[in-house]
Each structure stands twice: as structure tokens, then as C-alpha cells.
Amino acid sequence: MSRIVNVALGQLGPVQRSDTRERVVARLCEMMREAHALGAHLIVYPELALTTFFPRWYLEDEAEIDSFFEREMPNAATQPLFELSRQLGVGFYLGYAELAEEGGTRVRYNSSILVDRGGRIVGKYRKVHLPGHAEHEPWRRFQHLEKRYFTPGQRFGVTQAFGGTIGMAICNDRRWAETYRVMALQGAEMVLIGYNTPVHNAPAPQHDDLSLFHNQLSLQAGAYQNGCWVAGVAKGGLEEGVDSIGGSLLVAPSGEVVTRCLSKDDEVAIARCDLDFCAVYKRSTFNFDxxxxxxxxxxxxxxxxxxxxxxxxxxxx
Structure with missing residues (x-):
């Protein structure tokens, strides 16, 4: 009997600095309702979905920086999303900035969680491959200070959920072959990836016209070479004056794109994913053993x- 997961891409349009958590969560809930109406079991949201992409600014005030981070999950602002998940029976992947306490020390991560169809957190991931820089670089039109605001995560793991083996990654992780391979070696059948990617690449502007191509290339290669489904979901559009790509898509273990979003706005796209289809590749071309x-x-x-x-x-x- 096939193991089917109906996966929705919950792409977000811009989130401005003035947008409250409550306003963003209301948008996420609306997309979850739409996904449920389309028969989704799981909806995938972007990286840092709850706020604007704050690493584009050089900030020095610690309280101001902390205002973009979540100290617990769920919290008062995100509780409606968890309650709706339980009510509708739709799980979700959500990216956010996490402020953790470790051994009496405050540590900041770029994190994502996996929530099952009962509204329970069943997995957490912390971004390993942090792009950008750590200090202010005034020559840039906007900053990309992930190395300033986040501590790198330590590992790629997998979670047993939705009837299969699910892995998580975030944004820049999608460009690195080892991201997918380490999870595939643990049996990953589906990898969920949220991202925020500006159209303009300040250190390499010759890449600007290739942003969407490179995004799709990375996701397709990771899926095919590891025999797994890959869902990549963007926060796109013109956010605080910075244009970011959309291009959210879902890729089959064959490397074929099975659905995609067409805009840079809030948009839901859905596809039927048969986890058993992974075996066609894991037991043949990419039989690792x-x-x-x-x-x-x-x-x-x-x-x-x-x-x-x-x-x-x-x-x-």
C-alpha cells in the first residue's frame, strides 16, 4: 500500500518590519485553511516566516535584535496556528528565529520545526550553513548578517512523521550536496526547506539573473541524487525595499518538478507525494549500500x- 502525503507549499509574500506576529500568523492560518480545503496533510512555510528578514540590517541594540526572536514555541502569537493544525489535521514546517538558553548562556539560532497533524512539535532543526558576513559592510545596498545574528546548528537529523522519514534544512543549506546526503544516509524520504533569497547577490552580482535557476537546480539535484522528495518554499517579493525570489516548488525523487508557485505573493500549491516512489531510486541508481x-x-x-x-x-x- 502506497504511503501518500499531500504536501502544500505555503509561500509567503513580503513581511514588512511593521507587520506584527499576529498579522503574519493570520496569513499562515489562512493558507493552512486553503491547503486543508485542497486535501493537504502537511504545509511547508518559509525560513524566518514570522518576521521580516532582519539580517539585512546592521543592529547593535541587543533588545532590538531580541525582538525578532522567539523564546518558546508555541507562544502566544503562534498558538492559533498550532490550534488550527489540531483542528484541521494539517501538520506544518515553520522557520523562525530562536532564542535558546544553553548552560545559562543565550544562544540565537535560525531554526525550523516540524509539527504533526495533531499540532505537536515532532522535530526541530537549526541551520548549519550560515551565509553572509558578521560585520557591517557599507558598500552593500543591504546587509546579509546571518553570521552576526545566528550560531550555526550542529547536525542534520531526520524525524519519523507523516508515515515516513522526514528531514529539514534551511535556505543556504539547499546549495550544499552534503545537506541532502547526510539525511539520505539516515533514510530521508522527504526534505523540507524554507528560504529567503534576495534577487541581488552583492558579492557576485553576475549571479543575479541566475537566482531562480540556481534555486531550482539545487533542489532538483538534491532530490534526484538522493532519491527523495524535496519541498522548497520561499518568502518572496519586495520586502523593505529588497526584492527576493519566489520560485517555491516541490521536486520528486526523479528530479521532476511536480508543482510550483507562480507569484511572489502569499500562495498555496499542492501535490500528491508517494513516499514509496523513493524506493525506485534508492534501490536502483542510488542504492547507497x-x-x-x-x-x-x-x-x-x-x-x-x-x-x-x-x-x-x-x-x-
Whole structure:
């Protein structure tokens, strides 16, 4: 018997700095209702969905920075989304800025959660590949200060949910082959990815006209080479004067795009995903146990002084 998950892409249009959490959550709820009417079991929302993309500004006031972060989830502002999830039986992926307490120290993460059809949090992920820079660079039209505001996450994991094995990633993670491979080695059948991607790439403006192409290329390659479904969902449009791509889409294990959003506004698109279809690739072309040769790969130098084992995990002597 096939394992079917009807997945909705819950693309957001711009979220301005003046927009309250409550206003954004109301938009998310409206999209969840639309997704439910279309038969969705799961709706995927973007990265940092609850606020404007604040890393575009250089901020020094700690209280001002903290105002963009969530100290708990759910909280008063997001509770209606969880209640609606329980009421409708629609799960969701949600990206947000997380302020955590670890050993008495405050730590900021770019995070996402996976919520099941009963409104329960069943998985959390913290963004590993932080792009951008850490200090103010006045030559840019706008900043991209993720390295200033966030601590990198430590691992890619998977969650048993929606009848299968689900992985999560965020934005820049989608560009790195190891993101998908490490989760695929844990059996991932579907990877959910929210993103905020500006059209303009300040360090490499020659990439601007390729933004949508590179987005789709990354998602299709990750899906095909790992035999899994991949849902990539944007927050797009003109937000605080910065134009961001939309291009939300859902890719099958074959690498084929099965549905996409057509605008840069709030939009819902849905597709029927058969998790058993992953086996067509995981048991043939990309049968890792049969065809991979990790003994031939050796150690991969990840950064100066660090190494990864052949399966992408941190090397341990």
C-alpha cells in the first residue's frame, strides 16, 4: 500500500518590519485553511516566516535584535496556528528565529520545526550553513548578517512523521550536496526547506539573473541524487525595499518538478507525494549500500583543521 502525503507549499509574500506576529500568523492560518480545503496533510512555510528578514540590517541594540526572536514555541502569537493544525489535521514546517538558553548562556539560532497533524512539535532543526558576513559592510545596498545574528546548528537529523522519514534544512543549506546526503544516509524520504533569497547577490552580482535557476537546480539535484522528495518554499517579493525570489516548488525523487508557485505573493500549491516512489531510486541508481564506495573517498577536508568522514559526519579518531 502506497504511503501518500499531500504536501502544500505555503509561500509567503513580503513581511514588512511593521507587520506584527499576529498579522503574519493570520496569513499562515489562512493558507493552512486553503491547503486543508485542497486535501493537504502537511504545509511547508518559509525560513524566518514570522518576521521580516532582519539580517539585512546592521543592529547593535541587543533588545532590538531580541525582538525578532522567539523564546518558546508555541507562544502566544503562534498558538492559533498550532490550534488550527489540531483542528484541521494539517501538520506544518515553520522557520523562525530562536532564542535558546544553553548552560545559562543565550544562544540565537535560525531554526525550523516540524509539527504533526495533531499540532505537536515532532522535530526541530537549526541551520548549519550560515551565509553572509558578521560585520557591517557599507558598500552593500543591504546587509546579509546571518553570521552576526545566528550560531550555526550542529547536525542534520531526520524525524519519523507523516508515515515516513522526514528531514529539514534551511535556505543556504539547499546549495550544499552534503545537506541532502547526510539525511539520505539516515533514510530521508522527504526534505523540507524554507528560504529567503534576495534577487541581488552583492558579492557576485553576475549571479543575479541566475537566482531562480540556481534555486531550482539545487533542489532538483538534491532530490534526484538522493532519491527523495524535496519541498522548497520561499518568502518572496519586495520586502523593505529588497526584492527576493519566489520560485517555491516541490521536486520528486526523479528530479521532476511536480508543482510550483507562480507569484511572489502569499500562495498555496499542492501535490500528491508517494513516499514509496523513493524506493525506485534508492534501490536502483542510488542504492547507497550497493553502489557507494566510501572506502575510496577517504577523508574530506571541510574547513581548516576539520575533517569529515566519508558519510559526511564529523570524523572521530
Amino acid at each position: 550497493l553502489h557507494r564506495r566510501p572506502e575510496a573517498y577517504g577523508l574530506i577536508v571541510a574547513r581548516k583543521g576539520e575533517t569529515l568522514a566519508a558519510d559526511g559526519t564529523p570524523w572521530r579518531d
